[in-house]
Amino acid sequence: MSSVPQSLSFNEYRNVVFELLTQIPRGKVATYKQIAQLAGIKNPRLVGRILHTNTDDQKYPCHRVIRADGSIADGYAFGERFGQIVRLRTEGVEVLNHKVNLELYQWQK
């Protein structure tokens, strides 16, 4: 045993990330950096790539994942960023000027 997290496959990371998405409570958001750390991913860019493979936003709320500075990420795969913002506000997350107050809405920091 001894250690060895080793580099998991893209599919493995994707499984972990999607699992984390389902664990995010309603009204909370998580940053790419946060998810990456929880999933054991070193590079947050990988998280973005994984989310881009998401085909079911109903099951995996990728809209709850935002940038480290609280702003909405680019290239939302399910439409314009406006849709993502509206969805967040619907869940109770206040979005001001395309930004979210992580001090108030970040998921288990």
Add this chain to the structure above:
DNA sequence: GCTGTGACTTCGA
């Protein structure tokens, strides 16, 4: 196996 690219991050001007 090298090159290009990316739903990112952080610092500096």
Add this chain to the structure above:
DNA sequence: CTCGAAGCCACAG
């Protein structure tokens, strides 16, 4: 506040 550059890891061609 906006813009640019370097760092970072993994995948596609």
